[in-house]
Amino acid sequence: MRVTHLSLVDFRSYEAVDIEFGPRVTTLVGRNGQGKTNVVEAVRYLSHLSSHRVATDGPLIRFGAERAVVRGRVEKSGRSLALEVTMTPGKANTARIGRSPAKPKDLLGTLRTVVFAPEDLALVKGDPGGRRTFVDELIVSLHPRMAGDLSDYDRVLRQRSSMLKTAKNARGDLTMLDIWDEKLADLGGRIIAARLDAIERLAPYVTEAYAAVAPEGGECILTYASAHGVADAGGTAAEIGGRLLATLQELRPKEIDRGVCLAGPHRDDLTITLGDLPAKGYASHGESWSCALALRLGSYSLLTDDDGPDAGDDGEPVLILDDVFAELDSGRRTALAHSLASASQVLITAAVAEDVPEELQGEVLTVTKGEVSAHD
Numbered sequence: 093m094r095v096t097h098l099s100l101v102d103f104r105s106y107e108a109v110d111i112e113f114g115p116r117v118t119t120l121v122g123r124n125g126q127g128k129t130n131v132v133e134a135v136r137y138l139s140h141l142s143s144h145r146v147a148t149d150g151p152l153i154r155f156g157a158e159r160a161v162v163r164g165r166v167e168k169s170g171r172s173l174a175l176e177v178t179m180t181p182g183k184a185n186t187a188r189i190g191r192s193p194a195k196p197k198d199l200l201g202t203l204r205t206v207v208f209a210p211e212d213l214a215l216v217k218g219d220p221g222g223r224r225t226f227v228d229e230l231i232v233s234l235h236p237r238m239a240g241d242l243s244d245y246d247r248v249l250r251q252r253s254s255m256l257k258t259a260k261n262a263r264g265d266l267t268m269l270d271i272w273d274e275k276l277a278d279l280g281g282r283i284i285a286a287r288l289d290a291i292e293r294l295a296p297y298v299t300e301a302y303a304a305v306a307p308e309g310g311e312c313i314l315t316y317a318s319a320h321g322v323a324d325a326g327g328t329a330a331e332i333g334g335r336l337l338a339t340l341q342e343l344r345p346k347e348i349d350r351g352v353c354l355a356g357p358h359r360d361d362l363t364i365t366l367g368d369l370p371a372k373g374y375a376s377h378g379e380s381w382s383c384a385l386a387l388r389l390g391s392y393s394l395l396t397d398d399d400g401p402d403a404g405d406d407g408e409p410v411l412i413l414d415d416v417f418a419e420l421d422s423g424r425r426t427a428l429a430h431s432l433a434s435a436s437q438v439l440i441t442a443a444v445a446e447d448v449p450e451e452l453q454g455e456v457l458t459v460t461k462g463e464v465s466a467h468d
Contacts, residue, residue, distance in 0.1 A: 093166065093167065093168045093169075093203070093204065093407070093408050093409065093410060093436060093437070094113070094115065094166070094167050094410060094436055094437035095113055095135055095138075095164050095165070095166055095167075095203065095410055095437065095439075096112065096113055096165050096166070096167055096172070097110070097111070097112055097113070097163075097164065097165040098110070098111045098113070098131065098134060098135060098162075098163070098164050098165075099111075099161075099162075099163040099164070100130075100131075100134055100160075100161070100162055100163075101160065101161040102153060102154040102157035102158075102159065102160045102161065103130065103134055103152060103153070103154065103160040103161070103162055104127065104130035104133070104134075104151075104152060104154060104160075105127040105130055105154065105461065105462055106127060106130060106154070106462055107154065107462060109462070109463070109464055111131065111457070111464050113437070113439070113455075114454070114455045115436075115437070116435070116436070116437065116438065116454050117435075117437075117438045117440065117452050117453065117454025117455065118437075118438070118439050118440070118454055118455045118456075118457060119440040119441075119442060119445060119448055119452070119453050119454060119455070119456045119457070120132070120439070120440065120441045120442075120457050120459050120464070121441075121442055121443070121444065121445050121456055121457070121458055121459065122441075122443070122458060122459030122460060123443060124443060126459045126460050126461055127459055127460075127461065127462065127464075128415075128441040128442075128459040129145070129209075129414055129415065129441055131439075131441075131459070131464065132207070132412045132414055132439050132441055133145060133152075133414075134162045134164075135164065135203075135205060135410065135412065135439060136205050136207050136412060137152070137162055137177065138162060138164045138166075138175050138177065138199065138203050139199075139200075139203045139204060139205040139409075139410075140200075140205070140229060140232070141177070141185075141196055141197070141199065141200065144207045144209055144211065144414075145209075145211065149179045149185070150181065152179060153179055153181060158180065158181075159178055159179060159180040159181075160178070160179045161176065161177070161178050161179075162176070162177050162179075163175070163176045164176075164203070166202065166203050168202070168203075173189065173190060173202065174188070174189070174190050174191075175187075175188070175189060175199055175202060175203065176188040176189075177196060177199065187199055189202070197236075197239055197240070200232060200236040200239050201233070201236035203410070204233055204395055204407060204408070204409035204410070205409050205410045205411075205412055206388055206391050206392040206395065206409045206410075206411050206412065207388070207412040207414060208384070208385060208388040208389075208411075208412070208413050208414065208416055209412075209414040209415065209416065210414070210415060210416060210419060212384040212385075212387070212388065213380055213381065213384055215364075215383070215384050215387055216364060216371050216372060216375060216380040216383045216384050217372060217380055220360070220361040220362075223361055223362040223364075224357070224358070224360065224361070224362070226362070226387065227287050227290060227291065227362055228242055228283075228287075230290050230294065230391055230394075231283075231286040231287060231289075231290045233391075233395055233409070234286075234290060234394075234395070234398060235286060238282075238283070238286055241279055241282050241283055241286075242283060244279055245276070245279040245280060245283055245356075245357065245358075248272060248275045248276050248279060249276065249353060249356065249358060251272055252269070252272040252273070252275075252276055252353055253351075253352060253353050255268060255269050255272060256269070256347050256348060256351050256352065256353065257351040259348045259351075260348060260349075266344075269344075273337060273340045273341065274337065276336070276340065276353070276356060277333045277334070277336040277337035277340060278333050280322075280332075280333060280336045280356045280357050281329040281330060281331070281332040281333020281334070281336055282329040282333070283357045284316075284318065284322065284323045284329075284332050284336070284357055284360070285327075285328065285329035285332050286329075287316060287323075287357070287360070288316055288323060288326060291314055291315075291316050291362065293394055294314065294390050294391065294394050295313065295314045295390075297389075297390035297391075297393040297394050298312055298314055298386045298387055298389075298390035299311060299312055299313065299386075299390075300390070300393075301385070301386040301389035301390045301393070301431070302382060302383065302386035304389075304427050304430075304431055305382045305385050305386060305389075305423075305424050305427040305428065305431075306378075306379065306382035306386075306424075309366065309379055309382055310366050310367035311366070311367060312364065312365070312366055312371075312382075312383060312386055313364075313365040313366075314362060314363070314364060314365075315362075315363045315365065316360065316361075316362060316363070317360060317361040317362070317363045318360050319354065319355045319356070319359035319360055320339050320343070320354070320355050322335050322336045322339055322355060322356075323360070336355060336356060339355045340353075340355055340356075343355055364383055364387075366379060366383070371383050378421070378424075381419060381420065381424065382424065385416075385420075385424065385428065389428075389431055392409060392411050392435075395407055395408065395409045396408040396409065408435075408436050410436075410437045410438075410439060411432065411435055411437070411438045411439070412438075412439045412440075413428075413438065413439070413440045413441070414441050415441050415442065415443070417440075417442055417447040417448050417449075418442070418443065418447050425449050426449065428449075429449040429451050429452050432452065433451075438452065438454075440452065440453075
């Protein structure tokens with residue numbers, strides 16, 4: 093799988109640009125603020141329908157423009173496919189696959205990407221929300237249909253949370269809250285089951301990747317931390333949903349008193365352990381970088397090896413390394429380069445080409461304000 097062409101109209105700093113990507117490795121070189129990260133951000137957007145830098149689409153539309161358009165051509169399983177997304181402020185996004193209109197969510201699964209960026213240090217040092225997003229993006233990459241469950245869960249959670257805030261004045265009639273409990277538990281059970289499966293499959297890849305980039309750093313272990321132990325016993329989505337429903341009923345007095353939902357996937361976390369200690373709070377800066385890198389390399393390996401029904405004939409993702417080599421020491425740079433020796437496509441951004449290991453430079457493109465050209 094690889095992206096062969098990218099066209100941007102009024103996306104971030106680009107009024108209009110067309111970029112051809114060759115096989116294997118492409119390095120985008122430019123000073124900070126010139127727009128090299130905007131290019132790989134657009135590639136990721138076609139894959140996840142979201143940015144790895146901002147939470148909403150607003151900042152992606154060039155200031156003063158009416159809309160932004162991202163078009164890409166993907167080679168996958170021996171065929172070429174055009175993808176397009178249009179973002180318009182105040183309106184729902186629109187999309188096309190080939191020449192046919194499509195719902196944006198229909199693009200999910202067509203192009204797989206894994207992005208490693210400086211922001212990933214927060215996966216180790218930051219709040220649980222970032223780690224939940226990491227796992228949820230992984231389950232959508234493995235099973236695109238999960239995007240619908242995640243969206244529905246967020247909607248139900250907002251409705252239920254709003255009802256909890258007014259429940260004190262409901263005068264004992266909590267019939268609607270019972271209905272939202274059932275909906276939340278059903279969707280939550282499916283999401284938690286998918287997360288547990290993804291983490292179980294991901295864990296050995298992360299352990300292997302961490303050993304490669306930090307051979308003296310001990311073992312890196314992933315475990316799922318579920319609020320109130322809902323997921324501790326594992327089981328099917330229905331079994332987990334049943335336990336979540338029982339937990340919600342048990343917690344109801346506390347939830348009504350506090351006006352918040354205290355159990356469900358939105359309260360869970362991914363625990364990263366180095367040896368016997370949690371990485372958060374105990375890992376050094378270098379160890380934290382190694383953990384973050386191992387999470388991304390592990391995800392890349394899992395998706396590459398994935399032979400499930402949603403993977404198709406070519407599940408190997410495009411790997412994007414966004415301004416990370418300047419943050420890595422020589423040993424980690426070398427280990428990363430060796431691990432990517434057989435990758436189908438790697439897109440790299442760097443302030444200077446010398447930051448990138450020689451074996452990974454490949455084709456070099458120069459990025460200046462609003463322009464991308466072949467490196468002199």
